[in-house]
Amino acid sequence: MNDVLRLENVHKSFPSPAGGSLEILSGVDLAVREGEIVAIEGRSGSGKSTLLYIAALLAPYDSGEVELLGRSASEVGRDERLEMRRTSIGFVFQSSLLLSDFTALENAAMPLLIQGKGRPEAYDRAFSMLSMLGLSERKDHRPDSLSGGEKQRVAIARALAISPKVIFADEPTGSLDEKSADIVEDMLLDAARNTGAALVYVTHNSAFATRADRTLLLSEGRLSDV
Numbered sequence: 429m430n431d432v433l434r435l436e437n438v439h440k441s442f443p444s445p446a447g448g449s450l451e452i453l454s455g456v457d458l459a460v461r462e463g464e465i466v467a468i469e470g471r472s473g474s475g476k477s478t479l480l481y482i483a484a485l486l487a488p489y490d491s492g493e494v495e496l497l498g499r500s501a502s503e504v505g506r507d508e509r510l511e512m513r514r515t516s517i518g519f520v521f522q523s524s525l526l527l528s529d530f531t532a533l534e535n536a537a538m539p540l541l542i543q544g545k546g547r548p549e550a551y552d553r554a555f556s557m558l559s560m561l562g563l564s565e566r567k568d569h570r571p572d573s574l575s576g577g578e579k580q581r582v583a584i585a586r587a588l589a590i591s592p593k594v595i596f597a598d599e600p601t602g603s604l605d606e607k608s609a610d611i612v613e614d615m616l617l618d619a620a621r622n623t624g625a626a627l628v629y630v631t632h633n634s635a636f637a638t639r640a641d642r643t644l645l646l647s648e649g650r651l652s653d654v
């Protein structure tokens with residue numbers, strides 16, 4: 429099976445407020461196979477979001493190699509990066525970032541409409557994703573009439589709508605109460621397994637992290653097996 433994501437010896441520093449710079453990633457190695465579910469665990473401030481953004485081609489890094497879907501990040505220009513994001517990469521953030529003037533269905537369909545798909549096709553696909561996430565009866569609700577867990581499920585439906593090869597999720601249950609978090613965890617993992625998408629998620633919750641096919645710990649700027 430092919431790797432959908434590969435990081436080799438990735439380094440990243442940020443300017444330190446006190447002057448100088450602070451190294452956050454100190455030689456990260458990671459390989460994720462097609463359809464694999466990988467969790468990255470680590471305490472707050474350990475660099476999990478930084479790592480995920482770099483892996484998803486959303487942020488620059490200082491040195492090392494990043495290869496996503498067979499394309500080397502250093503060779504991918506802006507247009508191709510946008511195209512990859514539009515067609516093959518799903519991203520779920522800690523807060524759902526839904527468009528407040530649009531319904532759950534419209535939010536989930538948005539990436540397809542942006543791709544230029546016609547409305548009937550986009551809405552059909554979005555509805556089946558919402559249904560998979562248990563939200564068929566919430567399709568006409570706007571974000572302000574959805575619970576936190578429901579909003580995250582719409583965000584997952586939106587990420588899945590384009591049938592991505594890889595989904596990245598940054599603490600997708602981090603802002604939810606325990607009961608909603610459990611539901612969102614189940615649905616995210618099931619959805620990835622059902623669609624065959626690889627899933628890389630980061631969390632500071634060990635119980636959630638151990639539900640992946642493989643769990644890694646980010647500590648002192650490096651990844652290790654748990």
Ligand SMILES: Nc1ncnc2c1ncn2[C@@H]1O[C@H](COP(=O)(O)OP(=O)(O)O)[C@@H](O)[C@H]1O
Binds near residue numbers: 477479
């Ligand atoms: N744009 C930035 N400029 C300066 N420091 C940053 C920036 N982004 C993140 N950091 C620092 O890098 C460290 C890791 O951040 P982050 O990746 O958000 O950690 P995590 O997601 O594990 O909580 C933190 O100390 C944070 O303050």
Ligand SMILES: [Mg+2]
Binds near residue numbers: 476477478598599
């Ligand atoms: Mg973070």
